Amino acid sequence: MQTGQLSIDPAFVVAPVNRRLFGSFVEHMGRCVYGGLYEPDHPTADADGLRGDVLALVREQGVTAVRYPGGNFVSGYRWEDGVGPVEDRPTRLDPAWRTVETNAFGLNEFMRWARKAEVEPIMAINLGTRGLQEAIDLLEYANHPEGTALSDARVAHGEKEPHDIRMWCLGNEMDGPWQLGHKTAEEYGRLAAETARAMRQFDASLELVACGSSGRNMPTFGAWEATVLEHAYDVVDFVSAHAYYELEGDDVASFLASSADMDRFIREVVATADHVGARLSSTKRIQISFDEWNVWYLKSLQASGMPEDWTAAPPLSEDAYTALDAVVVGSLLVTLLRHADRVTAACQAQLVNTISSIRTEPGGRAWRQTTFHPFALTARHAQGRVLDLRVDAPTLSTTKHGDVPALDAVATHDAEAGRVAVFVVNRDPDAPVSLATDLRGFGGARLVESALLGGEDLTAVNTADDPDRVTPRAHPDARVDGTTLRAELPAASWSMFVLEVG
Incomplete structure (x- = not known):
């Protein structure tokens, strides 16, 4: 059997775990909002029309932050349409997803949901078809x-206390030709900087995110970030990154890698941002908001096309995720944590129904x-x-990513609680x-919890009728021998080990 070694020491620290790394994303796309978060006629719905079963699952999942309302949707959105008496709100066409937007759910409904979801x-904000004035309004x-x-x-709309939203995204994927109001890096960089300066005149303590590349494979990748930050470096705190992955054909090795x-994407964005900072003689460090990431079978959506008829909240990209998909999601989380010194916010896209970790039936089960697990x-x-x-691990050859270590790993240390998670x-x-796993630096350890996903039927999915087909199971042979944690890791698997340490 192949062998792998991890060496962990409490003296060598990357950064604190930022709780914003466990964010998610809610967009007016498919059934994410209508039939997901919001379904007034559902048996579990509260007085605000919010599904109680979904709220419970969101809290269980441990989501800490949610980006809203898009996504591609935001580049054609008028925020004013979604406030005030519902009966007075206009119905609009949303060209991003070729659907009808009723505007029954808007900013204040989202904020009530966010408070309940904790x-x-x-x-x-919309910097596609709108601009600075609408942002500061x-x-x-x-x-x-x-x-x-x-x-x-x-x-007057029922929200006496200010919402006090601290983190704002200056548009969405403005580098993408598919985006309403798509701009060059020069055009967007100037607009983002102007908008950021205006917003800071209202509140200098806001945290602002400039649009980075919507994918590492974009032809403008790198040059886009450099140009945008040349304009906006001093007035933004983050640059965004987006990445989606899917199994292509039977190339499981590349998918697992x-x-x-993502690791290269992060390193390259950091290098670009730091180059701009050095050129500007700035001591400030731009952070990364990886505010869209997930497994997404986008090619399937592209092959089927957008809905032909304009309807409200049609099912879109309701991917049924496999055990293999869950292993890849676990690996992407490992990478985000490993870069916690520069990736200080992240949002898995999306939360409910559309490319999601939670699924629902209309009027029924959730x-x-x-990928939830x-x-x-x-x-x-x-x-x-x-x-x-x-x-220290064997090397795995892949078609898409070259040679990579067979093991992808990260560890955290909660000194106050006396716990290490691997x-x-x-x-x-x-x-x-x-x-x-060498634990000598902790002066002793005891395994208190373990979990294993994958390694068996990698095509298995969870459904409404069989919701627990894929769930974490205890590691069958994990143990601590002296100062060494030992376990057999099945092929194509994600594992977690929680230890009490001295």
Whole structure:
């Protein structure tokens, strides 16, 4: 059997675990909002029309922040349409997803949902078909206490207290030709900087995100970030990154190594941002908001095309995720944590029904997809600080990503609680790996919890009728021998080990 070694020491730290890493994303796409978050006629719906079963699952999943309302949707959105008496709100066409938007759910409904879900709101603004004036109007409506036309309108709409939204995304994927209002890097960089400066005149403490590349494979990747940041470096805090991965054909090895691409993406964006900072003689460090990431079978959506008829909330991209997909999601979480010094916010896209970890039936059941589990366990147990561990593992050759280590791993240390969590993926699609983890630096350890996903039927999915077909199981042979954690990692598997340490 192949062998792999992890070396962990509490003295070598990457960064604190930022809770914003466990964010999600809600867009007016498909049934994410209507029939997902919001379904007034559902048996579990509360007085605000919010599904109670979905709220319970979101809290269980450990989601900490949610980006709203898009996504491609935001580039054609008028935020004013979604506030005020519902009966007075206009119905619009949404060209991004070729659907009808009723506007029954808008900013204030989202904020009520966010409070009940116990998540931080992250607000995206429309810099596609709109601009600076609409952005500062939305900011005033949302955050100013009272005494102005816009803040008093919010109060009249039933929200006396300001929403106090701290993190704002300056548009969405403006590098993409598919985006309404698509701009060159020069055009967007100037607009983003102007908008950021105006917003900071209202509140200098806001945290602002400039659009980075919507994928590492974009022809403008790198040059886009450099140009945008030349304009906006001093007035933004983050640059965004988006990445989606899918199994192509039967190339399981490349799919399991998707996080190698995410890792390179992060390193390249950091290098570009730091180059601009050095050129500007700035001591400031731009952080990354990886505010869209997931497994998404986008080619299937592209092949089927957008809905021909304009309807409200049709099913879109309701991918049924497999055990293999869950292993890849776990590996992407490992990568985000490993870069916790620069990736300080992240949003898995999306939350309900559309490319989601939670699925629902209209008027019926809600259940956890396979990908729910690595997210929930990582969010629950990745506490304290991310450690700079070392991996010694066999090399795996892949078609898309070249040679990569067979093991992908990260560890966190909560010194106050006396706990270490180790997350490790065996990327090899065919061969198990015998793992040994050196824990000498902790002066003793005891295994208190373990979990294993994958390694068996990788095509298995969870459904409404069989919602627990794929769930984490305890590691059958994990143990601590002296100062070494040992376990056999099945091929194509995600594992978690939680230890009490001295």
